[in-house]
Amino acid sequence: MKVLFLMFAFPDMNKSFNMYTTLVEEFVNHGHEVTVVAPGIGKTGIYVENGIPVLRAQTLPIKNVPNYLKGISNVLLPFQFERALNQFYKEKSFDLVISPTPPITLVDLAAKIKRKFGNKFYLILRDIFPQNAVDLGFMKKEGLTHRYFRKKERKLYKEADYIGCMSQGNIDYVMKHNPEVSEVKLHELKNYQKPYNGFGSDPQLLKKKYGIANKFVVVFGGNMGKPQQLENVLVLAESVIQFPDIVFLLLGEGVQINKIEAEAKSKGLTNIKIQRTIPKQEYQDLLSVCDIGLISLHKDFTIPNIPSKALDYFNVGIPVLASLDRATDFGKILDEEQSGMWSYAGDHQLFHENLLKLYQSPDLKSTMGQNGNTYFKRCLTPEIAYNTILNCLN
Template structure:
């Protein structure tokens, strides 16, 4: 079967293994002819590349990450034109049986619709982001303004054009149904965030890391990943301040993002002594740090009206790390934590309750171990990239 995957964030395949690179690898390993179109990671590397045996067309784009909203918006709007041009320039035949595109971004609608028309193939949407409503929630866009209207129109077109839509949770399905009544319910189905188990480091290596970093007598609460408005890191700073009398608890933040500098300044201005901020790490090293931690943090802004399901939970499942989540009340992620018994949560902004939930984990090593093991077993059984592949093929009627 001939497949094309239109990607936004798609690292070099031999450097980082995450949900999209793993899914693409599954297509390739199962004998499918898959081509990826994605931004380049190096402006000197453009055009058709072979990465881990997969054809990847690397496209030079305007900066898509770490820039202001206007620059980011322009870069995203230009993507479909740049992708079309790259496909033509590299003489790629357009006879695809399956076209896969994730959100973000919804702006790839143009090239996805063009490919569907040219190839007569099926269009499968991996819905990981409900935009532009998430931007409205965070005050980044004004609802009913011209920019919102433009992107909302793109969103509606994408849902209409897609033959199948894989959603992260039941909450996502319900949200799409409620706010897009014209979308056929038959298109919508569950496609949970997925990831393949990465082998854990030996215990002696983790102990060495603890010793090296001075954490041998510390209870480490870790947060890893993007530091931006959606994460509302002020809530985690407030938790750290509330825990200042617990001298062995340390909060470790590893990542980058548009709010990184503001977070540094907040930690400094509030004189937070039990929180350390580190830059992002290569995946292999980062997983060691997560494995070293006692608790894994997830934080979502209380402003969200859309049901986000954070993919960073996968790294916690993988390393058998119990989860403490500060989340809005519109996501069903808290229900997932409760049902699977893999962590605890509190409403974002409720520092007292969040500290109470942290203390529950802090005081109960047996509970932490049980929750960590539950997450690991769940990921191994239900969240592999092979499972994701089978769902995509089955729902698309191509299994």
């Protein structure tokens, strides 16, 4: 097939990878003719990344910017992508368009392409927007901005021929709040990642480099913003300050990273280390020498998020310690797979107790880590995601 990927979070494949780059590679490896359009920071053009041509469209800043600027960038994105497509692929047709959320604004371009070529449109539903913005207080429900994006969301579900949801909870949520959507469109497309194939670094040197030698390391990897409510992690770190070998390693970026760093310093939390973004291979190597992977979701979420950072933890075989909102069904997954322990956000006592159970029981920690890795291999690889999408088309 001739497949067009309209991508938002798409790193340079020469330097890194994520869920979406690995799916593109999976389609290429299966012999499909793939076209990728993604944001770029330089001049619009086609760049060869890991042997795959990627059309990078010059856009406004998207990451680590104020919400109002992010909103403007998202609104302009379909026009910038369309201009780039017309410049470089004007006469090219497509059999399938694949696009994830965020953002939802690319629906306008996807619908236009669908009308032109009669192709199928597959939606990878990850963020359920704009409700997640309402939950976090970024947007007023039924306000002008909300109504605009809610209209886009309804159009998105209408135009999509197939909708891959992260979990059954996601499917149930979409059906409950959008009863006009045909249920046959909806199915489960779990998060996915290419399997971790072992060390690119020396374990002991890596531990020494990040100051975690001879430590019990609780790691948090990924975005540090309001959705993660990392204040709960600070409370947890403070509750175990008397254990000198327990250290919290926070890896990543985000609009709240400076705030979290300042609060940790003001509280005298010497057991917290913060490290900005590092190369993906080294990131996975570093996770693999840690003991526990942290998940933290904001207590006010009303949508069932499945945190993608859990993929990294399952992939390298470390157990999950999670603080969750009451809407997600991620805790149910942890229980079913016996791959981690969880509590509700705000239940600091249980969060603390769960950490100590894993800290004090090496066998429990090891077993849960192995269970998570087994679950990953069974359900969370790009090949499984690829087959799920292809099965819809067949």
